Amino acid sequence: MxxxxxxxxxxxxxxxxxxxxxxxxxxxxxxxxxxxxxxxxxxxxxxxxxxxxxxxxxxxxxxxxxxxxxxxxxxxxxxxxxxxxxxxxxxxxxxxxxxxxxxxxxxxxxxxxxxxxxxxxxxxxxxxxxxxTGGPAHLNKPLVLESLGFDGNLHIATSALKEAVHRQPGDQVTPATVLEDEKAIQALYVKKNIGVTIVPESRAPHKDERVTLVYHLTEKATD
Missing domain, CATH: 3.10.20.310 (membrane protein fhac)
Structure with a gap:
């Protein structure tokens, strides 16, 4: 052969x-x-x-x-x-x-x-x-946060996540502020010794300057 x-x-x-x-x-x-x-x-x-x-x-x-x-x-x-x-x-x-x-x-x-x-x-x-070819890092127009949500968080309560971030509904948000809040979420998970991947998703359901923001979390708890 x-x-x-x-x-x-x-x-x-x-x-x-x-x-x-x-x-x-x-x-x-x-x-x-x-x-x-x-x-x-x-x-x-x-x-x-x-x-x-x-x-x-x-x-x-x-x-x-x-x-x-x-x-x-x-x-x-x-x-x-x-x-x-x-x-x-x-x-x-x-x-x-x-x-x-x-x-x-x-x-x-x-x-x-x-x-x-x-x-x-x-x-x-x-x-x-x-x-x-573009994205949040290149756009700085502030928008008004209409609602804030989290999903995938199994080891940390939603109330604790809302306290960790700096922007709340009614505040102005930009890509830079979203990045700051991502870091705040990350810091909370580090404190709890839990790994996490954070993916923010923003939508403009009313086609105006109001935006909804959801942080999709994939937790990786340590043994």
Missing amino acids: RRLTAHFIPAALSLACAMPPAAAWAQQATSLPPNDAPSPAAPGVHPDVRLPAPATPVRVEEIKVSGNKQVSTPAIMAVVPFHVGSMVTQAQITQGLQDIMKLYQQQNIGGKFHQNLRLDGKRVQVEWAIEE
Whole structure:
């Protein structure tokens, strides 16, 4: 039996999609990536090296995220429904990219998202490159906080979280003040020796200068 050594090669899927920057930091974009569309194998690939079908599960060997400045890599990986070592299809990988885009939508940050898969018959390397094109860090117009909420907090009471943040309904908020309150929430969790990922989501339900704000929390309690 002839042994074939297959190196990682340009993948059966490479896509790019854009999400425009929000017109105001309380508004959200809605663009999502297109459906999977396998592309031909790269020139020079050995004819015996067969790319897996889009529905065939492969093992994730590596995940790379680059270009993200306003959203941390841990926050991005917290919303991806798989990790290194998982068995996934190409469609599931693209769903991971969609989840990242939704995270950017929640934080009202525009961007272009590029996905490249390098795979052989059994393994895949996932590369996500993000070009941020705008977002809360670039917009300073103050808005009036209409309501404040929290979800996902299992180990710290909502009343304690409301006391920790500085802005309350009726106050003016900007991306800078939201960041300050994120740090206050983080400090409370550090004091309790609990890890947490914080994702703020702002909405303007009345299409005016009033905004609702919800902090989505993913707790990681220590043993």
